[in-house]
Amino acid sequence: MLCGTVIDSIALRSVTATLPIPEWCRAPATYFNDDQGVHEVEVGNDRANTPTDAEQLAQRYRSLVEFSPDGVVVHERGSVVYANPATVRLLRATSVDDIVGQPLTRFVEPASVGPMLERIRRLTIAGTASEPAEMTLRRCDGGSVDVETVSVLTRWHDRLAYQVVLHDLTPQRLAEAAQRRAEQFFTTVVSQLEEGVVVIDREGRIESANPAARRIFGYDADDLIGTRIDELPLTLLDANAQPMPPSWYPVARTMATGETVTRFVFGVDRPDGQRRWLSCSSRLLTPGDPDSPAVSSFNDITEFRASRRQLEYQATHDPLTGLANRALVLSRLAAALGTAEDLPVSTVLFIDLDGFKSINDTLGHAIGDTVLQIVAQRLQRGLRADDVVGRIGGDEFLVLLSGRTLGEDLDGLITRLCQTMAEPIIARGHRIQVNASIGVTPLHPGDARSPEQVLHDADLAMYRAKPANPRESALTRRSDSTHAS
DSSP states (O other): OOSSEEEEEEOOBOOOSSSOSOTTOBOOEEEEEETTEEEEEESSOSSOOOHHHHHHHHHHHHHHHHTOSSEEEEEETTEEEEEOHHHHHHTTOSSGGGTTTSBGGGGBOHHHHHHHHHHHHTOOSTTOBOOOEEEEEEOTTSOEEEEEEEEEEEEETTEEEEEEEEEEOHHHHHHHHHHHHHHHHHHHHHHHOSSEEEEEOTTSBEEEEOHHHHHHHTOOHHHHTTOBGGGOSSEEEOTTSOBOOGGGSHHHHHHHHOOOEEEEEEEEEOTTSOEEEEEEEEEESSTTOTTOOEEEEEEEOHHHHHHHHHHHHHHHBOTTTOSBOHHHHHHHHHHHHTOSSSOSOOEEEEEEEETHHHHHHHHOHHHHHHHHHHHHHHHHHHSOTTSEEEEOSSSEEEEEEOSOOTTHHHHHHHHHHHHHHHSOEEETTEEEOOEEEEEEEEOOTTOOOOHHHHHHHHHHHHHHHTTSOTTSEEEOBTTBOOOOO
């Protein structure tokens, strides 16, 4: 390879009148520059440039022009003197005779004539070319076609002429129109989605946000577009409602790893004080492209989340009193028994209301329900926040005490509970007094009983307490069925 930089090339010389090639063809040569200046080097081998060599080169050049998919035209003094077959097809002419000899402006739309003449005027040295430019041609059938053109000042029969390459822009225009339609379709569809969609560039800035995204975030488009996601005037929360650092955002993970993130749940504290919960998916717009923006889509699951929590609450709580139901209490008890050391639950209380059936029988179930609700409230007030109290039957309650041991502290608690529940209850004009019997079962590390066995032992202890003073309690252990009162 020659040292230096190739800076231009010239066309072939016409070497014979018998070849059906343009007279403006010239012998191949290449200009290059180096430290010694500008040089002209002929293309070919080291043999003399014989007529045979030139004929071969001319034929090659003619083939390139004749079979070029782009139109090639030569015009001199405003008239077309040469047009290749691609030009005939481009202009929808019946033959080259429809083009050669005609004024060039016949094939140029009026709006394109001025810019074309200005480009030609700037070409003053043979071999110089214009910058690519777009123009509109008039076809022989009356239609028009957009082309990209490059003009080169050359020589035709030793006179200055212009060689023009015409590249049909129709496929490009069709592709652009299809892309516009696709983009319009995409924009229309995305704008109608209930799902929020945002596109984020590699710098972390929001490029676009559909109306649903703006509605969910509680911001106008102008407040979102161009804003970095780590500078959003929003507080993002993880699934536990704790502030989430920007590095945890699903789009940040996608940007860092290229991975698609799906069903990522996070919360948003909006400027209006509302908290919305979202399920988000994030992926690269062009997978595999490290420079690709990312698109994040998200659904507002606030109502769904609330409904699910409500269903979970209903499945684990007594509808009348709002206390934990039998299933939840036994689940918590099972978890406590499964702990080898430092049991979170130290004692189980089984509470039964004495004579409650007579209240239902004499005053009715509506008043009985009111009594149960008031008893539940009194139990909750008399226990600590980390104690668990549940209703496991009609008038039966189970309490899981945390951290207490047998002794004066426990006895004092039981006494206070009995006194509290024995306070008169006023229900629909009736003054009702309810006493309770309480059975006590302590737990210990390594306790091998099942929750049902613990419940059974506490139930037995409660029944042993009933014959005695209702304000007293009965104690039982799994290993010793005797009790102290």
